[in-house]
Amino acid sequence: MPKINELQVNGIRHTVSAEAEESLLGVLREQLDLTGTKYGCGEGQCGACTVLVDGLPRRSCITTVGAAAGKRITTIEGVAANGRLHPVQQAFLESGAMQCAYCTSGMILTAYAFLKSHAEPREAEIARFMEGNICRCGTYPRIVTAIGRASRMMKEARR
Amino acid sequence: MNNKSVVPELYEPERYEFYAGPFYRFELLKPDRRAFFKALGCGIVVVCVLRDARAFQESGRRRLGEQLPQEISAWLHIGENGRVTAYTGKVEVGQNIRTSLTQAVAEELRVAPGRIELVMGDTERTPFDMGTFGSRTTPTMSPQLRRASAAGRDLLIGLAAQAWKVDRAELVAADGKITDPKTRRAIEYGQLLKGRQLAQTIPAEDPLEPATKWTVMGKRLAKVDGEEFVTGKHRYASDITLPGMLYGKIVRPASFGATLASFDAQAAQAMPGVTVVRDGDFAGVTAPGSYLAARAAAAVKAEWKSTPQPSSKDLFEYLKQNPVEAKGWEGHSRHETGSVEKGLAAADHRLQQTYTVAYIAHAPLEPRAAVAEWKDGKLTVWTGTQRPFAVRSELAEAFHIPEDHVRVQMPDTGSAYGGKHTGEAAVEAARLARAAGKPVKVVWTREEEFTWAYFRPAGVIEITSGVRNDGTVTAWEFHNYNSGAAAIGTPYDIANQRTEFHPVKSPLRQGSYRALAATANHFARESHMDELAAAVKMDPLAFRFKNLKDARLRAVFEAAADKFGWGKAKSEAGHGFGLGGGVEKGGYVATCAEVGVEGGKVRIARVVTAFDCGAVVNPDGLRNQIEGANIMGIGGALFEAMEFENGRILNGRFSRYRVPRQSDVPKIDVVLVDRRDLPSAGAGETPIVGLAPAVGNAIFNATGKRLRSLPMAPNGLKV
Numbered sequence: 110m111p112k113i114n115e116l117q118v119n120g121i122r123h124t125v126s127a128e129a130e131e132s133l134l135g136v137l138r139e140q141l142d143l144t145g146t147k148y149g150c151g152e153g154q155c156g157a158c159t160v161l162v163d164g165l166p167r168r169s170c171i172t173t174v175g176a177a178a179g180k181r182i183t184t185i186e187g188v189a190a191n192g193r194l195h196p197v198q199q200a201f202l203e204s205g206a207m208q209c210a211y212c213t214s215g216m217i218l219t220a221y222a223f224l225k226s227h228a229e230p231r232e233a234e235i236a237r238f239m240e241g242n243i244c245r246c247g248t249y250p251r252i253v254t255a256i257g258r259a260s261r262m263m264k265e266a267r268r
Numbered sequence: 269m270n271n272k273s274v275v276p277e278l279y280e281p282e283r284y285e286f287y288a289g290p291f292y293r294f295e296l297l298k299p300d301r302r303a304f305f306k307a308l309g310c311g312i313v314v315v316c317v318l319r320d321a322r323a324f325q326e327s328g329r330r331r332l333g334e335q336l337p338q339e340i341s342a343w344l345h346i347g348e349n350g351r352v353t354a355y356t357g358k359v360e361v362g363q364n365i366r367t368s369l370t371q372a373v374a375e376e377l378r379v380a381p382g383r384i385e386l387v388m389g390d391t392e393r394t395p396f397d398m399g400t401f402g403s404r405t406t407p408t409m410s411p412q413l414r415r416a417s418a419a420g421r422d423l424l425i426g427l428a429a430q431a432w433k434v435d436r437a438e439l440v441a442a443d444g445k446i447t448d449p450k451t452r453r454a455i456e457y458g459q460l461l462k463g464r465q466l467a468q469t470i471p472a473e474d475p476l477e478p479a480t481k482w483t484v485m486g487k488r489l490a491k492v493d494g495e496e497f498v499t500g501k502h503r504y505a506s507d508i509t510l511p512g513m514l515y516g517k518i519v520r521p522a523s524f525g526a527t528l529a530s531f532d533a534q535a536a537q538a539m540p541g542v543t544v545v546r547d548g549d550f551a552g553v554t555a556p557g558s559y560l561a562a563r564a565a566a567a568v569k570a571e572w573k574s575t576p577q578p579s580s581k582d583l584f585e586y587l588k589q590n591p592v593e594a595k596g597w598e599g600h601s602r603h604e605t606g607s608v609e610k611g612l613a614a615a616d617h618r619l620q621q622t623y624t625v626a627y628i629a630h631a632p633l634e635p636r637a638a639v640a641e642w643k644d645g646k647l648t649v650w651t652g653t654q655r656p657f658a659v660r661s662e663l664a665e666a667f668h669i670p671e672d673h674v675r676v677q678m679p680d681t682g683s684a685y686g687g688k689h690t691g692e693a694a695v696e697a698a699r700l701a702r703a704a705g706k707p708v709k710v711v712w713t714r715e716e717e718f719t720w721a722y723f724r725p726a727g728v729i730e731i732t733s734g735v736r737n738d739g740t741v742t743a744w745e746f747h748n749y750n751s752g753a754a755a756i757g758t759p760y761d762i763a764n765q766r767t768e769f770h771p772v773k774s775p776l777r778q779g780s781y782r783a784l785a786a787t788a789n790h791f792a793r794e795s796h797m798d799e800l801a802a803a804v805k806m807d808p809l810a811f812r813f814k815n816l817k818d819a820r821l822r823a824v825f826e827a828a829a830d831k832f833g834w835g836k837a838k839s840e841a842g843h844g845f846g847l848g849g850g851v852e853k854g855g856y857v858a859t860c861a862e863v864g865v866e867g868g869k870v871r872i873a874r875v876v877t878a879f880d881c882g883a884v885v886n887p888d889g890l891r892n893q894i895e896g897a898n899i900m901g902i903g904g905a906l907f908e909a910m911e912f913e914n915g916r917i918l919n920g921r922f923s924r925y926r927v928p929r930q931s932d933v934p935k936i937d938v939v940l941v942d943r944r945d946l947p948s949a950g951a952g953e954t955p956i957v958g959l960a961p962a963v964g965n966a967i968f969n970a971t972g973k974r975l976r977s978l979p980m981a982p983n984g985l986k987v
Contacts (some may be wrong), residue, residue, distance in 0.1 A: 135559050138507075145501065148506065148922065149714065150923075154923050184500065205889070209362025209895055210498075218512075237931075239930050240929055251892065
C-alpha cells in the first residue's frame with residue numbers, strides 16, 4: 110500500500126506516516142494534534158470535519174490523505190493570522206452563533222471558503238451554501254447572521 | 269430499571285438511565301479503599317453549607333444515604349492576585365452556563381467577568397453534584413454561587429474596614445476593589461488578601477441582590493471562552509491526548525442484548541501494536557491509531573447469539589400490550605380530581621383520540637468519547653457526560669474500586685440534550701486502558717452513538733374529553749404509555765380529571781431527552797385542545813383562555829399571539845396558523861406557527877415563541893436557547909424517528925436519519941417576558957414543547973388534516 114510521508118497544513122510541511130487510504134481527518138487529529146477539526150459522522154453528511162484543500166471546502170472524514178497530499182490544507186488552527194481573529198471568527202463571536210460549538214470549526218471554514226467567492230451574499234445564498242453543515246443546537250439563523258456580518262467586516266477592511 | 273423503593277423527588281419517572289444496571293459487568297477484583305482530602309492556597313475560600321434538604325440531594329451530598337466529609341455545595345476562591353475561581357459540579361454542554369454562572373459570580377462579588385474562572389464537573393476539584401439536567405442550574409446553582417460570592421464580598425469589605433479602621437457600612441465593593449467614597453481610598457481584592465488564608469462559611473439564606481438592581485446579570489454577555497471555540501483550541505473529551513495514548517475500538521454485538529457465542533481474535537492480535545481484550549460479553553481492541561484500531565476490530569471474528577425483538581413497525585401495539593409495574597413511581601404516575609364520568613355526562617361533545625410519538629435520538633454532534641488513564645491503581649477519565657459524579661460511581665462499580673480512586677473530568681462538551689447522563693465510553697476506555705497498560709481513547713462513531721446510546725422514549729397517549737357548547741372543558745382523562753410523566757397534568761382548569769402514566773417494558777434502551785415527555789404530553793394535549801376548539805367552533809386561543817386562569821401562562825399566550833398577529837394576520841394560500849403552549853420546570857411557553865403545505869411538502873414559515881422563566885439572566889443566551897429548542901424541535905415534530913428491527917437500528921446515520929438543517933429553519937421571533945420580580949427558572953428545555961403542537965395545529969388549519977403522530981410528516985404530506 111502506498112505511504113504518505115508529508116502533508117502541507119496551514120503553510121507548514123509536516124512529516125506524517127500514513128496509508129494513502131487513511132482519512133485526512135484521522136491523520137490531522139492523531140498525527141499532527143490538530144484537533145480543531147472534528148469528527149461528526151464519518152460519511153460527509155454533517156460538515157464538522159470541513160477543512161480547505163487548495164482553498165476549497167472538503168470533508169476531511171471522507172478525504173483520504175492520499176488525495177490531500179501535495180495540496181495546501183487549511184484547518185481551523187490556520188484561520189487566524191498572526192494571532193488576530195479572522196472576520197468570520199470575530200463575527201461568530203459577536204453574533205453568538207454557537208452553543209456547544211462542536212460544529213463551529215466546520216462552519217467557519219465553510220463560510221471562509223464561501224465568502225472568497227461571494228463577497229456580498231444575500232441571506233438566502235448563505236443558508237443554501239451552509240445546508241451541508243449540521244448544528245444540532247440549532248444556531249442556524251445566527252450562523253447566517255454571522256456570515257453576513259463577516260462579509261460586511263471584510264468589505265470594510267478592503268476599503 | 270432496578271427495584272429501588274425510594275425515589276428522590278427530583279427524579280422524574282422517565283429518567284430510566286439513572287436506574288439502569290451497569291452497562292458492563294467485568295470480572296475484575298476489588299482493591300482497598302483510601303480516604304482523601306486536600307488544602308487550598310492563600311486567599312479566601314468560601315464554603316457554602318446548605319440547609320435546604322431538597323438542594324442537599326442535588327448538590328453537596330453524594331448519593332442518598334451516603335456521607336460526605338463535609339456537606340459543601342459550592343465554593344469559591346479569591347486569590348492574592350485578585351483572580352476568582354468558582355467551583356461547580358455542573359457542566360457545560362452548550363447551554364452556556366459557564367457564561368451565566370460567571371455573571372452570577374461577577375454580580376455579587378463585583379468583579380469583571382474576565383477575572384473569573386469556573387472549574388466545572390471535575391470530581392476531584394468541584395463539590396458533588398447530582399448532574400446537569402432538569403433545568404436546575406439557573407434556579408439552584410446560580411443562587412449558590414451568588415451566596416458564596418456575596419459572602420466573599422462581605423469578608424473583603426470587613427478586611428478593608430479593619431485595615432482602615434472605618435465602619436464597614438461606609439465602604440463599597442465595585443470593580444474588584446473596596447472603596448471608601450469619603451476618603452476616595454481604594455484597595456484591590458488581591459492586595460487585601462496578600463499572605464492570608466481565610467475561610468468563610470455562609471448560610472443558605474443570605475440575601476442576594478434583587479434582579480431589579482442587577483448590573484452584570486440581566487444583560488448580554490458573550491460566551492466567556494468563545495475565542496477558544498472559534499480558533500479550534502478548545503479540547504473536547506474527544507480531543508484530549510495523553511503521552512503514549514492508544515485508540516480503542518469496541519467489537520459491538522450484532523443486536524441488542526446479544527451474547528458472545530464464539531470469539532476468534534487471532535488475526536487482530538497479529539497486527540502490530542494491537543491488544544485484544546475480552547471480558548464476558550465485552551470485547552474491544554487497542555492500537556496506536558484509530559485507523560488501525562478500526563481495522564483490528566473488524567478483523568475480530570465474533571459470533572453473537574441474538575434473541576428476537578420487537579420492531580418499529582409494531583411499536584405502538586407493543587407499548588400498549590407490555591405494561592410493567594411502576595415501582596416507586598405510584599405517587600407520581602396517577603392523579604385524579606372530580607369525576608371524569610360525571611364530566612363526560614355533562615358535556616355536549618365527547619372526544620376520544622390517540623396520539624403517538626416515536627423513539628428519537630439526541631444525536632449530539634460530538635458522539636460519546638472518553639480518555640482513560642490508570643496510575644497506581646487510580647483511574648482518571650475525561651469524558652463528555654452530564655453527570656460526572658454518577659460516571660465516577662459507574663466506574664467505581666465496574667472496576668470494584670472505591671470512588672475516591674476515580675477522578676472524572678468533563679471538558680465542555682459537544683452537546684448532550686439529556687442524552688449523556690451515562691458513562692459508557694468512560695467504562696469502555698477504562699477497561700481497555702486497564703488491559704493495555706496505557707491511556708486509551710474511545711470515540712464512538714456516529715453509528716455507535718445512534719445505536720448504543722439511549723433514546724427518547726416512544727409512547728402512546730390516549731385522551732378522552734368532554735366539552736360544553738360554551739367552550740368549557742368538563743372532563744379530561746389522559747393516559748400516557750411509556751413516553752413519560754413530565755408535564756402530564758393539564759394547566760387548564762378542568763373540574764374532572766384523571767391522568768395516569770403507564771410504564772412499559774421498553775423494546776429499546778430509553779432515557780432522558782431535552783424536556784423529557786413534556787414534548788409528547790404537550791403535543792397530545794395542545795393538539796387535543798385544538799380539536800375541542802374546532803368541535804365547538806371557537807378560535808383556538810379564545811378556547812384556551814376560556815379554560816385557563818394561570819396568569820403567567822395567559823401572559824405568554826397573549827405575548828406570542830400579539831407578536832404573531834393572531835386573529836389579524838392573513839394566511840397565504842396553502843398556509844395555516846397554529847399555536848400551543850404550557851408550563852414546565854418553572855418556564856411558561858407559548859408558540860405560534862405558520863406552516864405552508866405545498867406539493868406534499870411541509871414547510872414551517874414562521875414561529876413566534878414567548879417565554880417567561882422569571883428574571884432573565886442573559887437575554888441573548890436565552891434567545892439562543894429558545895431559537896435552538898424550536899429548531900431542534902422541528903426534527904421530532906416533522907421527520908425524526910428511529911427505525912429498528914429485531915434488536916438492530918436500521919437508520920443509524922445522518923444519511924438515513926434526517927436532522928434539521930438550514931433549509932428547515934423558519935423565521936423565528938422570540939418574545940422574552942422578563943419577570944424581574946420572580947426567581948429565575950432554567951430555560952434550556954421547556955421552550956421546545958410548544959413547537960410540535962403549534963405546527964400540527966397549523967397543518968390542520970392549512971389542510972383540515974389532523975396529524976396525531978410524531979413525527980408528523982417524515983415523508984412529506986399527502987393532502
